[in-house]
Amino acid sequence: MKDFFSAFLALFIPILLIGQNSLKVDYKYAPDWYATSICFPDDTHKTLVGPLGQLLYDYGKGGFFRVSSKTGFSTVIQILPDEQMKFESQKLFSAKVPIVENHGNFDQLEIKQEFFAYSSKNLNEYGKKDNWEARKTAPREDIILSHITNNSSQTKSFEPLAIINSKHSVSVEGKIATITDSLKIKKRLIFSSDVTNVRQNLGDDKTLILLEPVVLAPGETKVIAAIYDNGIKSTLTKKLVDNPESTIVELLNARTQSISYWENESSVPFGHITIPDQQIQDLITSSLRNIWQAREIFEGKYSFQVGPTVYRGLWIVDGAFILEAATMVDKGADARDGLAYMLSFQEPNGKFGKMEPNYWKENGIVLWACVRHAMLTQDKEWLKSIWPKLSKTVDFIKEMRQMSYENDLDLDDGLIPPGQIDGGLLGADDKGEYTNTYWNLMGLKAIIGAADWIGEKADVKAWQKEYDDFYTTFLKAAERDMAVDTYGNKYLPVTMDPKYHSLPQRAQWAFCQAVYPGQLFDQDDLLAKGNMDMLNTTLQEGMVMGTGWIVDGIWNYFASFYGHASLWMGDAERAVQSLYSFANHASPLLTWREEHNPRDLPRHFVGDMPHNWASAEFIRLAVHLLAIDRGNELHLFEGLPKEWVKADMVTALDQISTPFGKLTFSLKVNQSGDSAILKIDKLSDSSCDKIVVHLGSWTTENKSEVIEFDPSKSHELYIKIK
Numbered sequence: 037m038k039d040f041f042s043a044f045l046a047l048f049i050p051i052l053l054i055g056q057n058s059l060k061v062d063y064k065y066a067p068d069w070y071a072t073s074i075c076f077p078d079d080t081h082k083t084l085v086g087p088l089g090q091l092l093y094d095y096g097k098g099g100f101f102r103v104s105s106k107t108g109f110s111t112v113i114q115i116l117p118d119e120q121m122k123f124e125s126q127k128l129f130s131a132k133v134p135i136v137e138n139h140g141n142f143d144q145l146e147i148k149q150e151f152f153a154y155s156s157k158n159l160n161e162y163g164k165k166d167n168w169e170a171r172k173t174a175p176r177e178d179i180i181l182s183h184i185t186n187n188s189s190q191t192k193s194f195e196p197l198a199i200i201n202s203k204h205s206v207s208v209e210g211k212i213a214t215i216t217d218s219l220k221i222k223k224r225l226i227f228s229s230d231v232t233n234v235r236q237n238l239g240d241d242k243t244l245i246l247l248e249p250v251v252l253a254p255g256e257t258k259v260i261a262a263i264y265d266n267g268i269k270s271t272l273t274k275k276l277v278d279n280p281e282s283t284i285v286e287l288l289n290a291r292t293q294s295i296s297y298w299e300n301e302s303s304v305p306f307g308h309i310t311i312p313d314q315q316i317q318d319l320i321t322s323s324l325r326n327i328w329q330a331r332e333i334f335e336g337k338y339s340f341q342v343g344p345t346v347y348r349g350l351w352i353v354d355g356a357f358i359l360e361a362a363t364m365v366d367k368g369a370d371a372r373d374g375l376a377y378m379l380s381f382q383e384p385n386g387k388f389g390k391m392e393p394n395y396w397k398e399n400g401i402v403l404w405a406c407v408r409h410a411m412l413t414q415d416k417e418w419l420k421s422i423w424p425k426l427s428k429t430v431d432f433i434k435e436m437r438q439m440s441y442e443n444d445l446d447l448d449d450g451l452i453p454p455g456q457i458d459g460g461l462l463g464a465d466d467k468g469e470y471t472n473t474y475w476n477l478m479g480l481k482a483i484i485g486a487a488d489w490i491g492e493k494a495d496v497k498a499w500q501k502e503y504d505d506f507y508t509t510f511l512k513a514a515e516r517d518m519a520v521d522t523y524g525n526k527y528l529p530v531t532m533d534p535k536y537h538s539l540p541q542r543a544q545w546a547f548c549q550a551v552y553p554g555q556l557f558d559q560d561d562l563l564a565k566g567n568m569d570m571l572n573t574t575l576q577e578g579m580v581m582g583t584g585w586i587v588d589g590i591w592n593y594f595a596s597f598y599g600h601a602s603l604w605m606g607d608a609e610r611a612v613q614s615l616y617s618f619a620n621h622a623s624p625l626l627t628w629r630e631e632h633n634p635r636d637l638p639r640h641f642v643g644d645m646p647h648n649w650a651s652a653e654f655i656r657l658a659v660h661l662l663a664i665d666r667g668n669e670l671h672l673f674e675g676l677p678k679e680w681v682k683a684d685m686v687t688a689l690d691q692i693s694t695p696f697g698k699l700t701f702s703l704k705v706n707q708s709g710d711s712a713i714l715k716i717d718k719l720s721d722s723s724c725d726k727i728v729v730h731l732g733s734w735t736t737e738n739k740s741e742v743i744e745f746d747p748s749k750s751h752e753l754y755i756k757i758k
Contacts, residue, residue: 061315061619067632070623074134076162077328082344089138095345111202118194131318133298144188150181156272163303168333175270180262186252196247206243208234221267228261228280304328305365312685322626323651338373343644352398354649356405361652368413386428394455396472400479407482412693447532450509460543460584468532471546478554527570541574541583548597552604578617592628596653608675668725678734683709696724719747
């Protein structure tokens with residue numbers, strides 16, 4: 037009876053959970069504390085704004101608003117039109133324009149605060165690489181505009197207040213508060229109102245600055261302004277001190293210029309993806325912007341970074357997917373810089389271990405990242421130019437396999453030695469595990485395909501023999517280590533030895549990536565099906581629970597790993613649900629934290645915010661639901677939701693990079709919603725055997741219905757929608 041009940045649960049629970057999340061984005065699962073970036077592309081000043089208008093600076097050890105017990109912001113600034121104001125809401129000017137608006141009220145006064153970045157000297161130079169050194173010595177201002185309107189029939193007054201929490205020394209003179217950081221850089225907070233009182237006896241590191249009271253007649257609106265600069269004086273900051281009233285007009289004009297900059301910004305690849313669900317579209321737009329805002333330039337090369345704080349830098353795993361997303365949206369040249377920077381960390385023996393010496397998976401990840409980029413850009417010559425580097429990494433994978441025979445652990449023989457697991461579990465010298473094996477198998481498989489692509493036949497022969505032995509050894513070990521979950525699903529734990537087992541889903545990120553993009557398993561593979569069935573039973577709020585560092589938490593962009601694996605295994609409906617669950621865990625200002633608890637528990641946080649591996653994954657999943665390459669075929673609309681094919685809706689991809697050249701198509705539904713016109717441009721690469729358009733998910737009850745097209749020709753098709 038118990039076996040029957042387990043089997044019933046294993047069958048019933050996935051069906052129950054898949055229907056829990058409707059295809060609607062309303063941010064119902066958003067974190068209750070979040071940060072938003074307002075800086076420019078490639079900006080060295082990664083200004084963040086908190087949910088109550090806190091300006092967050094100087095991320096480092098021992099500061100405020102801590103992400104963990106060791107790190108935080110050393111300076112936090114807040115401007116309040118009045119200490120008694122009530123906050124009501126926060127929003128962005130638009131998904132493309134990162135001006136943060138906070139709305140509130142006080143005693144019948146309507147308050148709107150705006151926070152935006154500005155550069156009074158070279159605003160239009162951001163996003164360009166040729167002047168990155170000059171920008172280091174240019175003025176860079178963060179501007180706060182507080183609009184206060186008296187909606188009453190009586191004269192009202194309010195008392196503006198600035199709050200500075202800073203580990204650095206703070207001094208106030210006239211209208212200027214100077215914050216001298218540990219590098220002796222004097223950054224300044226400049227007010228348009230006179231300072232009437234300064235209080236610094238309120239505890240550690242806190243300064244309150246009271247400004248001159250303001251009187252408002254009935255119906256009157258006034259603007260009070262503040263500028264926080266980067267320590268480089270500008271004419272704008274001088275004017276605010278000398279003539280505040282006329283300077284506020286200039287600051288309002290600066291706001292207009294900032295809006296124009298973002299709406300016409302060409303360095304960020306807006307416009308390649310068109311989704312008829314406006315919330316999904318906004319999240320894609322914001323994701324692109326945040327990736328470029330986090331990016332920096334080092335030694336004349338772009339470094340695509342995960343985030344502005346704890347993950348400000350190159351992380352090879354995260355970076356590989358960010359670079360793929362950038363390449364997909366026609367920024368292959370920018371991504372090429374990022375790959376060059378990544379390759380610069382190779383050691384003489386071919387090893388990559390930037391994160392930790394035994395983070396062995398970086399070797400397979402670099403191989404996959406370079407191969408995928410070369411194929412998406414159709415650039416065999418570039419791949420040939422780095423082939424000696426990649427060949428050395430293949431040799432190091434062989435060396436790692438030999439190392440597995442020489443350590444004291446028998447479980448890993450012929451695979452990859454114990455290494456750092458990540459994503460929920462720590463590694464140890466005696467902890468045999470599969471994450472590093474998965475990724476090195478994936479890298480080896482990718483480089484073999486690339487060798488065949490560029491004609492390196494000797495490498496194909498030698499490396500295929502190595503891969504076959506490696507994969508066979510993996511399958512034998514996997515059969516030995518299979519376990520059974522509570523619902524009777526047979527699955528492969530991440531750790532080999534049962535004494536190290538955790539939750540079945542814990543740290544299964546590398547498995548999902550082994551399914552896709554690794555393509556290590558066929559759709560009917562029992563190991564992969566068992567692992568997916570196990571993951572399907574763990575959903576809360578539409579997301580896999582407990583797979584990351586917070587054991588009772590949600591790793592937000594794991595939704596993409598899981599969604600991609602579901603899509604590749606033929607479960608497109610679950611992949612679409614995963615996209616929408618992913619979306620609903622974003623903040624209302626369109627960014628993600630790496631991990632947080634579900635809303636039924638007190639919130640704990642892990643990682644950066646905005647977290648741009650999440651941004652990249654949202655872009656990747658949205659695109660791949662519409663177009664994904666399967667071997668020598670390009671498949672369209674496997675995951676097209678019915679909700680995207682209603683009256684007057686348009687779904688389109690424009691110049692999206694694929695292994696077969698740039699893909700452009702549009703699907704336009706007519707006014708009555710009963711038919712659509714599909715236009716597909718021809719592909720440039722003859723290696724594509726056919727384009728397969730999946731109709732079953734959105735046009736008919738027959739889910740297997742497809743139409744096949746010749747990719748060497750353009751096509752226009754009338755489609756009846758049921």
